[in-house]
Amino acid sequence: MRQFLARRIFHSLISLVGLLVLVFFLARLTGNPGDLYLPLDSSIETRQAFTEKHGYDDPAYIQFGRYVRDLLSGDMGESVRKKRPALEIVLEAIPVTLMLAASAMFLALVGAVIVGARAAYRPGGVFDRVASISSLVSASAPDFWIAITAIIVFSVHLQWLPTSGLGGPIYWIMPVCVLLIRPFGLLVQVVRSSMLTVLSAAYIKTARAKGVKEKSIVFVHALRNAMIPVITVAGDQAAAMANGAVIVETIFGWPGIGKLMIDSIVQRDFAVVQAAILVTAFVILSINIVVDLTYAVLDPRIRKRS
Amino acid sequence: MIEENKPILSVKNLSVAFRTGNAVVDAVRDISFDLYPGETLAILGESGSGKSVSASAIMGILDSPPGFLRSGKVVLDGVDILRQTRAERRRLMGKSIAMIFQDTLAHLNPVYSVGWQIAESFRTHLNLAKNEANDRAVRLLEQVGIPNAVRRAGDFPHQFSGGQRQRVMIAMALALEPKILIADEPTTALDVTVQAKILDLLIEMRNQRDMGLIMITHDLGVAAEVADRILVMNDGEIVEHGVVSQIYANPKHSYTQKLLGAIPGLGNYRETQHDASKESATPLLRVEDLTKHYITEKSLFSRREREIVKACNNVNFDLYQGETLGIVGESGSGKTTVVNMLLKLIEPTSGSAQFKGEDIFTMQGQSLLNLRRQVQAVFQDPYASLNPRMSVLDIISEPWVIHSDVVEKRDYKDRVVELLQNVGMLPDHAERYPHEFSGGQRQRIAIARALALQPQIIVCDEAVSALDVSVQSQIIELLAKLRDERGLSYLFIAHDLPVVKELADRVIVMKAGEIVERGAVDKIFEHPQHAYTIELLAANPIADPEQVADRRRRRGIKQ
Numbered sequence A: 001m002r003q004f005l006a007r008r009i010f011h012s013l014i015s016l017v018g019l020l021v022l023v024f025f026l027a028r029l030t031g032n033p034g035d036l037y038l039p040l041d042s043s044i045e046t047r048q049a050f051t052e053k054h055g056y057d058d059p060a061y062i063q064f065g066r067y068v069r070d071l072l073s074g075d076m077g078e079s080v081r082k083k084r085p086a087l088e089i090v091l092e093a094i095p096v097t098l099m100l101a102a103s104a105m106f107l108a109l110v111g112a113v114i115v116g117a118r119a120a121y122r123p124g125g126v127f128d129r130v131a132s133i134s135s136l137v138s139a140s141a142p143d144f145w146i147a148i149t150a151i152i153v154f155s156v157h158l159q160w161l162p163t164s165g166l167g168g169p170i171y172w173i174m175p176v177c178v179l180l181i182r183p184f185g186l187l188v189q190v191v192r193s194s195m196l197t198v199l200s201a202a203y204i205k206t207a208r209a210k211g212v213k214e215k216s217i218v219f220v221h222a223l224r225n226a227m228i229p230v231i232t233v234a235g236d237q238a239a240a241m242a243n244g245a246v247i248v249e250t251i252f253g254w255p256g257i258g259k260l261m262i263d264s265i266v267q268r269d270f271a272v273v274q275a276a277i278l279v280t281a282f283v284i285l286s287i288n289i290v291v292d293l294t295y296a297v298l299d300p301r302i303r304k305r306s
Numbered sequence B: 001m002i003e004e005n006k007p008i009l010s011v012k013n014l015s016v017a018f019r020t021g022n023a024v025v026d027a028v029r030d031i032s033f034d035l036y037p038g039e040t041l042a043i044l045g046e047s048g049s050g051k052s053v054s055a056s057a058i059m060g061i062l063d064s065p066p067g068f069l070r071s072g073k074v075v076l077d078g079v080d081i082l083r084q085t086r087a088e089r090r091r092l093m094g095k096s097i098a099m100i101f102q103d104t105l106a107h108l109n110p111v112y113s114v115g116w117q118i119a120e121s122f123r124t125h126l127n128l129a130k131n132e133a134n135d136r137a138v139r140l141l142e143q144v145g146i147p148n149a150v151r152r153a154g155d156f157p158h159q160f161s162g163g164q165r166q167r168v169m170i171a172m173a174l175a176l177e178p179k180i181l182i183a184d185e186p187t188t189a190l191d192v193t194v195q196a197k198i199l200d201l202l203i204e205m206r207n208q209r210d211m212g213l214i215m216i217t218h219d220l221g222v223a224a225e226v227a228d229r230i231l232v233m234n235d236g237e238i239v240e241h242g243v244v245s246q247i248y249a250n251p252k253h254s255y256t257q258k259l260l261g262a263i264p265g266l267g268n269y270r271e272t273q274h275d276a277s278k279e280s281a282t283p284l285l286r287v288e289d290l291t292k293h294y295i296t297e298k299s300l301f302s303r304r305e306r307e308i309v310k311a312c313n314n315v316n317f318d319l320y321q322g323e324t325l326g327i328v329g330e331s332g333s334g335k336t337t338v339v340n341m342l343l344k345l346i347e348p349t350s351g352s353a354q355f356k357g358e359d360i361f362t363m364q365g366q367s368l369l370n371l372r373r374q375v376q377a378v379f380q381d382p383y384a385s386l387n388p389r390m391s392v393l394d395i396i397s398e399p400w401v402i403h404s405d406v407v408e409k410r411d412y413k414d415r416v417v418e419l420l421q422n423v424g425m426l427p428d429h430a431e432r433y434p435h436e437f438s439g440g441q442r443q444r445i446a447i448a449r450a451l452a453l454q455p456q457i458i459v460c461d462e463a464v465s466a467l468d469v470s471v472q473s474q475i476i477e478l479l480a481k482l483r484d485e486r487g488l489s490y491l492f493i494a495h496d497l498p499v500v501k502e503l504a505d506r507v508i509v510m511k512a513g514e515i516v517e518r519g520a521v522d523k524i525f526e527h528p529q530h531a532y533t534i535e536l537l538a539a540n541p542i543a544d545p546e547q548v549a550d551r552r553r554r555r556g557i558k559q
Helices: A002-028 A044-054 A060-072 A086-121 A126-140 A143-157 A173-199 A202-209 A214-242 A246-251 A257-266 A270-298 A300-305 B051-059 B086-092 B114-126 B130-143 B162-174 B192-209 B220-226 B244-249 B254-261 B335-342 B365-374 B392-402 B409-422 B427-431 B439-451 B469-486 B521-526 B531-539 B545-555
Strands: B009-020 B023-035 B040-044 B067-076 B097-100 B180-184 B212-217 B229-234 B237-243 B285-295 B308-319 B324-328 B350-355 B375-378 B457-461 B489-494 B506-511 B514-520
Touching (some): A002 A270, A086 A126, A086 A173, A086 A214, A143 A173, A143 A246, A173 A214, A173 A246, A202 B097, A214 A270, A270 A300, B009 B051, B023 B051, B023 B067, B040 B220, B051 B067, B051 B097, B051 B212, B114 B130, B114 B162, B162 B192, B180 B192, B192 B212, B192 B220, B220 B244, B220 B545, B229 B254, B244 B545, B254 B469, B335 B457, B365 B375, B392 B439, B409 B427, B409 B439, B439 B469, B469 B489, B506 B531, B514 B521
Parallel strands (some): B040 B212, B040 B229, B180 B212, B324 B489, B324 B506, B375 B457, B457 B489
Antiparallel strands (some): B009 B023, B229 B237, B285 B308, B285 B350, B506 B514
């Protein structure tokens, strides 16, 4: 198991390095930050001074060398905009996003397993039909529309929930619910189809012939076998959320990583963009490692093969 | 002895049907039988006879929908279990009546350890604590002959061999000492030597517990080996019912007679036997020192070093024009590895194979294309080896698209019809698709496809193993006829000896990648020399109750 983990971490580091190079040079293709930061009427001298101060006049590969050297000593550069270390800004934003994503993902997964398993137990039944149709609707609902509609209904008309901002638990309700709707719908469908296959497997017959209770057949015998594809999709969705739920964060005014990234790209705040992407990539790669480990925990045959 | 007891299970007028679309198909029609303690009742029938459906109905594990019970009673301890509530029924399952299955890899849950799965019975029915349930599971594994039971209880189904998995399954079924055990083709997927041991174990367990055993099988040898009484089923009905000696010695129903007549290995050796030694010409195929070694991947989870697995080691043989060479061996013997190398599906590690003096492993271009034409194959699983989206016409004519000089495109239809008639099918079958045919018919289509290029050699890799006995004998007859008409040479691969008896001229017996014995077919059957050949012959169930009783006495099993 340790070697498996080591190999996975090594592979992840390679991807991380590749990403680093790509982002650094692509960011520099967007143009000189000075054009955005300095007032339009600033003199050529001022512009020159700004460019020299931040080293933007050096060739890109020298800038990259400097960046890598600083990175190795833990320095991710300074935000041109906020005049603070870029890493600090990123580390303030990421917990907000991760908390939001984790809550939404957890609720979506638990809900989807219960609904999907129940639907698959009696395919074609009333519950199954309702669940199938509503999960399709929820998987295809546009989240920006739901977010805005929810604000109109619950904040403006009913005045139950705050429109935006960060605060007590009440501030979490709408963003989490809006964020989980799509993954929930998708996961219900994956759980349902996976459970349908597993429930017709031969070992389910064996369990019935042994007199195992139906509840245990569904949630002990079948569910664990059905979880592999579910975990794959859930991991994928979780990675997308960690990348910043840009729309939800923007609409509800949450200071998360998605919002930070968009703002920094628009303003050519290179150091922050690079730091944000690096930290997010780290989170996503960690999610993938957790997904792989989950496979191995769920299925002994995967343990053996890898 | 039997008549004095009261039956432990009475099945009365049981009928089961399936809904398919708008139609209702009867799978089991009005069957009745009793089972007594300590006896083995064999339900004998071919695929589609309704034998497994009856068992599922008794166990309450019928696939429903589409299956449903039409009528009937199943009386256990004076209670009709078909009228019980689900909860009442569930309490009986596994406790009073248990079942084991054919495909143990599919029937054991892959993600839980075997110990856990056995202990589950104790936890469910007796509410035992985890530790005690686990201890009992280990004891059961010991009883059914799993070595190192304490350690192996923590292993998962895929880590056991097929025979061991069936032992695990038996341990699981016997956990709560049921009065009735239903065994659905328990040894069909196993090698004959393993099969003999599993049958012995079942009989031993039955005797110890005075259990009633229902043995569902298609194999007349297995039925003769274990049964006291036999029910013969055909097309959902019981056509004959009697004690084992009567059924075999004096079958009344024509279907039973037909079944008994189709048993492989009862006929005579091939009359015009090929005498290879008199052949002055070069052999059609000469295989020299053919070897395939696999190197195992280094495991990440253990410190185990790489190992070399010798799938096939220094195999030599010749195949002459018009001759049939039987290659017999159990799973893991390397017979399929040999075939795959000769068909150039895998690369050999070393050795050579010459087709008419030219090494097939170095062939390229035109000569390779020619080899492909001359060597055709018929595989084991006719369900998997025919593309479900191609019509029979497309399947049989496809080789001509590749070898475009054989048949003109406008003649495809006529030639396909001709080939279909050669293999005993009808002309209008050409327009149909594989799923519309039975296993035997599909194998005929596969043979027609192999014949399309007029090859000199046909490799039959377990070509009759998946078929019912009566179909098996028809296919073997067809192969013999085609060989004699066209002077074909066959490499006929089989996992047991009887099927090659009537077809082969010479036989090679393989074990663990090596040839252990070779010789003319009559010599192998009448005077086997190698211990393994003798074991193979002895392990094969014989469809003759008197011989069986004698043999079992010698193996030390009480009747």
